[in-house]
Amino acid sequence: MPTHVTDAPTLLSAVVMAEQIRQKQISPVELLDAHLTKIERLNAQLNAFVHLDADRARTTARAAEAAVLSRKALGPLHGVPISIKSSIEIAGLRCEAGTRLRQGFVATHDAPLVSRLKNAGAIVLGVTNTPEFLMAWETDNLLYSRTNSPWDLDRTPGGSSGGEAAAISAGMSAGGVGSDGGGSIRVPAHFSGICGLKPTPGRIPATGHYPVSAGPFALLGVVGPMARTVGDVKVLFEAMQGADDGDTCAAPVPLHWPSEDEVKKLRIGYFEDDGRTPVTTETRTAVRTAAEALRRAGFQVDAFRPPRLEEARLLWHKFFVVAGGMLLRPMTKGREHELSPILKQFLEWSAAERPHTGESLLDAWIRRDTARAQFFVQMQKYPILLCPAAAIPAFRHGERSWAIDGKTVQYLDAWSYTEWFNLLGNPAAVVPIGQSPEGLPIGVQIVGRPWEEERVLAVA
Amino acid sequence: MPTHVTDAPTLLSAVVMAEQIRQKQISPVELLDAHLTKIERLNAQLNAFVHLDADRARTTARAAEAAVLSRKALGPLHGVPISIKSSIEIAGLRCEAGTRLRQGFVATHDAPLVSRLKNAGAIVLGVTNTPEFLMAWETDNLLYSRTNSPWDLDRTPGGSSGGEAAAISAGMSAGGVGSDGGGSIRVPAHFSGICGLKPTPGRIPATGHYPVSAGPFALLGVVGPMARTVGDVKVLFEAMQGADDGDTCAAPVPLHWPSEDEVKKLRIGYFEDDGRTPVTTETRTAVRTAAEALRRAGFQVDAFRPPRLEEARLLWHKFFVVAGGMLLRPMTKGREHELSPILKQFLEWSAAERPHTGESLLDAWIRRDTARAQFFVQMQKYPILLCPAAAIPAFRHGERSWAIDGKTVQYLDAWSYTEWFNLLGNPAAVVPIGQSPEGLPIGVQIVGRPWEEERVLAVA
Numbered sequence: 001m002p003t004h005v006t007d008a009p010t011l012l013s014a015v016v017m018a019e020q021i022r023q024k025q026i027s028p029v030e031l032l033d034a035h036l037t038k039i040e041r042l043n044a045q046l047n048a049f050v051h052l053d054a055d056r057a058r059t060t061a062r063a064a065e066a067a068v069l070s071r072k073a074l075g076p077l078h079g080v081p082i083s084i085k086s087s088i089e090i091a092g093l094r095c096e097a098g099t100r101l102r103q104g105f106v107a108t109h110d111a112p113l114v115s116r117l118k119n120a121g122a123i124v125l126g127v128t129n130t131p132e133f134l135m136a137w138e139t140d141n142l143l144y145s146r147t148n149s150p151w152d153l154d155r156t157p158g159g160s161s162g163g164e165a166a167a168i169s170a171g172m173s174a175g176g177v178g179s180d181g182g183g184s185i186r187v188p189a190h191f192s193g194i195c196g197l198k199p200t201p202g203r204i205p206a207t208g209h210y211p212v213s214a215g216p217f218a219l220l221g222v223v224g225p226m227a228r229t230v231g232d233v234k235v236l237f238e239a240m241q242g243a244d245d246g247d248t249c250a251a252p253v254p255l256h257w258p259s260e261d262e263v264k265k266l267r268i269g270y271f272e273d274d275g276r277t278p279v280t281t282e283t284r285t286a287v288r289t290a291a292e293a294l295r296r297a298g299f300q301v302d303a304f305r306p307p308r309l310e311e312a313r314l315l316w317h318k319f320f321v322v323a324g325g326m327l328l329r330p331m332t333k334g335r336e337h338e339l340s341p342i343l344k345q346f347l348e349w350s351a352a353e354r355p356h357t358g359e360s361l362l363d364a365w366i367r368r369d370t371a372r373a374q375f376f377v378q379m380q381k382y383p384i385l386l387c388p389a390a391a392i393p394a395f396r397h398g399e400r401s402w403a404i405d406g407k408t409v410q411y412l413d414a415w416s417y418t419e420w421f422n423l424l425g426n427p428a429a430v431v432p433i434g435q436s437p438e439g440l441p442i443g444v445q446i447v448g449r450p451w452e453e454e455r456v457l458a459v460a
Numbered sequence: 461m462p463t464h465v466t467d468a469p470t471l472l473s474a475v476v477m478a479e480q481i482r483q484k485q486i487s488p489v490e491l492l493d494a495h496l497t498k499i500e501r502l503n504a505q506l507n508a509f510v511h512l513d514a515d516r517a518r519t520t521a522r523a524a525e526a527a528v529l530s531r532k533a534l535g536p537l538h539g540v541p542i543s544i545k546s547s548i549e550i551a552g553l554r555c556e557a558g559t560r561l562r563q564g565f566v567a568t569h570d571a572p573l574v575s576r577l578k579n580a581g582a583i584v585l586g587v588t589n590t591p592e593f594l595m596a597w598e599t600d601n602l603l604y605s606r607t608n609s610p611w612d613l614d615r616t617p618g619g620s621s622g623g624e625a626a627a628i629s630a631g632m633s634a635g636g637v638g639s640d641g642g643g644s645i646r647v648p649a650h651f652s653g654i655c656g657l658k659p660t661p662g663r664i665p666a667t668g669h670y671p672v673s674a675g676p677f678a679l680l681g682v683v684g685p686m687a688r689t690v691g692d693v694k695v696l697f698e699a700m701q702g703a704d705d706g707d708t709c710a711a712p713v714p715l716h717w718p719s720e721d722e723v724k725k726l727r728i729g730y731f732e733d734d735g736r737t738p739v740t741t742e743t744r745t746a747v748r749t750a751a752e753a754l755r756r757a758g759f760q761v762d763a764f765r766p767p768r769l770e771e772a773r774l775l776w777h778k779f780f781v782v783a784g785g786m787l788l789r790p791m792t793k794g795r796e797h798e799l800s801p802i803l804k805q806f807l808e809w810s811a812a813e814r815p816h817t818g819e820s821l822l823d824a825w826i827r828r829d830t831a832r833a834q835f836f837v838q839m840q841k842y843p844i845l846l847c848p849a850a851a852i853p854a855f856r857h858g859e860r861s862w863a864i865d866g867k868t869v870q871y872l873d874a875w876s877y878t879e880w881f882n883l884l885g886n887p888a889a890v891v892p893i894g895q896s897p898e899g900l901p902i903g904v905q906i907v908g909r910p911w912e913e914e915r916v917l918a919v920a
Contacts, residue, residue, distance in 0.1 A: 214829035215825040215826035246836075252911050254714060356821075361822065362675055362786060365676065369678055369708040370672070451703075
């Protein structure tokens with residue numbers, strides 16, 4: 001953690017906060033106030049929150065305090081202040097997804113995941129910033145402007161769940177929820193030195209997310225927890241998971257935390273790069289460090305670079321960039337002048353590609369399913385994969401390419417390490433492991449087989 | 461059952477066969493021989509089997525007999541002779557899907573569902589006839605010609621799992637496996653007086669099915685059990701269900717047979733028609749009979765016709781007919797002269813429609829997901845729906861329209877009652893309930909919420 005934001009109790013883990021509340025070592029009201037003070041102190045420079053709900057949070061915290069004193073049964077997140085990406089519906093809060101086209105849109109209902117978190121006792125502080133329509137790996141828009149990294153204000157906390165990552169990293173929030181269609185939870189977690197989980201589509205309901213989770217974006221995009229520790233991610237995941245009718249990928253898969261024996265039997269394959277997009281030296285080191293730590297912990301860990309990753313990247317591009325542009329163009333038609341430069345740039349990239357014909361979209365759809373089947377079969381030997389979260393650590397605002405090993409790494413390629421698993425539908429977590437020469441955090445990605453989030457988190 | 465095919469033991473239920481084998485009241489070899497005799501006697505006129513595996517079945521039956529005598533643990537289908545639709549891979553058997561374009565294709569591996577059935581003790585008799593590429597509701601092709609209904613040789617047993625339905629109905633097989641992308645299990649079950657289950661996509665692996673289950677057809681099309689009793693369907697379902705990496709819709713949903721109390725709490729909604737496509741009087745009567753029987757059994761049963769069915773039909777058409785044609789045309793290009801009249805007709809219908817543009821396919825894909833979410837929410841009140849399986853009972857070979865209530869019902873519309881649930885992804889069973897004036901069986905459809913096959917079968 002950067003030293004200027006390390007004051008207690010806001011940097012305790014969410015699990016410890018909840019425990020201290022249960023033990024009456026801290027009251028929900030005190031904890032909330034500590035967070036609101038932190039927000040007041042830091043949000044001006046970080047610009048993570050876009051809509052605070054301090055009054056309702058205080059009312060809820062007082063009720064939470066009363067519940068503690070009256071010895072009621074308390075949820076696992078009782079009294080813990082959390083934040084939510086402003087692309088997820090919370091009754092009474094803005095859900096604008098960073099676009100002027102939804103300026104002032106206030107949700108009337110809680111998304112199911114929000115109800116579940118509230119039922120688990122969490123207190124929603126407010127909603128956090130995103131790039132416009134979530135289509136970027138940095139966080140800046142015309143509604144609220146730029147979010148800055150608590151590690152270096154000249155750098156981005158990443159995107160699209162950049163407000164979440166900055167808020168959690170800086171201790172303005174104990175944890176929260178992002179969404180991820182191409183790395184939007186994992187890249188900000190990696191950039192900001194926190195943990196994040198992109199689940200299997202359907203495991204946590206994407207119901208109430210904007211843009212609506214449907215069509216190809218229901219396969220690529222998911223909602224998932226972000227927090228400072230893996231333990232916190234586990235608790236958030238457990239509270240939010242479970243089928244919901246509004247999520248087209250839902251299935252009633254029961255929660256199953258594996259035993260230590262079960263976990264230790266998981267063979268782990270790791271790779272430092274994909275042979276196409278180079279990663280920084282410290283990124284390689286971070287992957288090796290994680291592999292070595294797991295080996296010392298008793299796992300069998302082998303160097304293993306799965307084939308077909310490049311096919312996954314190309315197919316991801318056909319959905320996210322090509323089909324994404326086809327969906328965004330009619331949504332933004334006639335209001336192009338109100339779009340942020342970052343979204344305009346994305347639309348230009350998309351417009352430079354041939355839009356899908358019926359045949360090309362059918363072909364991509366079928367090849368996605370075939371590629372998945374082949375990839376999952378090879379994961380029978382390695383049910384857990386370790387690899388970089390991205391080619392680089394947090395970049396300076398606006399950068400679009402980087403030199404690594406004498407090669408230029410382009411913006412979209414830098415995130416190919418996360419994009420694969422959106423196309424393939426694997427659950428994937430990021431945990432902070434290493435550090436760049438500038439002192440920036442470096443996360444490592446832990447990838448599991450579909451619906452095996454618990455194994456991913458157990459290894460993490 | 462038609463009287464000419466009622467001789468024991470081939471018309472016992474599969475469950476009773478397995479029980480008698482366990483009790484040594486009948487030997488697997490005797491039971492197999494009874495089936496082979498029946499096949500020898502009836503298959504010439506019914507033309508259900510297209511590839512018999514008598515030698516291997518005999519070898520397996522002798523081993524099964526030895527296992528009984530040596531008091532080994534026996535699977536739930538130990539020694540039960542079954543059949544499989546010739547669109548599912550079985551090592552050493554033809555998997556031609558009724559097309560000259562695959563003439564002579566012999567699979568080298570068992571599909572996972574076949575391995576599972578064999579592990580449960582079932583003995584595969586052979587594979588059964590289908591229309592070309594499975595794209596019809598009757599069963600006729602240039603490879604093997606027409607399959608006839610055991611109820612009336614001038615009529616079809618339905619399609620595309622028509623060979624299965626005829627074999628099982630006539631007692632040439634104790635049960636088996638079909639596939640269903642628009643009613644292809646349920647319509648033949650209904651026409652042939654047997655039971656069938658179309659599961660949720662992914663519940664039983666479609667791995668090893670031809671055409672490959674991918675893209676839109678992975679959402680519409682599934683594999684599922686067919687048998688003479690609901691009890692048999694349950695055992696077959698239980699043996700085959702469970703996630704497999706080759707099925708893109710797979711999820712590790714555990715088997716859960718509900719308690720009687722749990723079942724009785726399920727509110728049932730029924731409708732006799734959809735207000736668009738009329739059904740025969742006896743079809744209505746069958747639905748009412750089923751509703752009344754369930755009411756007497758203690759269920760709450762209300763008249764309820766869910767909205768949005770017409771949207772589901774139109775979307776199904778966009779995938780099955782429009783996208784289906786777009787996929788079939790390149791697959792059959794240059795060999796059009798080898799195609800069967802039924803497939804040519806399907807391709808003509810498809811060619812009469814505008815093929816999908818990228819935009820129209822994206823739109824249909826997104827609307828499918830949205831329609832599902834809305835439909836499932838309304839099924840929270842009625843988790844079980846009862847409705848017709850089709851507008852009509854088994855038709856005469858080659859018929860393409862029928863007069864009902866002074867209205868002409870067209871071929872594709874007659875199956876709209878099953879098509880909806882392919883688009884929506886609900887599990888749906890058919891059980892025989894009524895009879896037409898000609899003495900033909902009439903099945904009723906029982907529809908559940910996704911992944912709730914056990915509830916559907918418990919009500920059935």
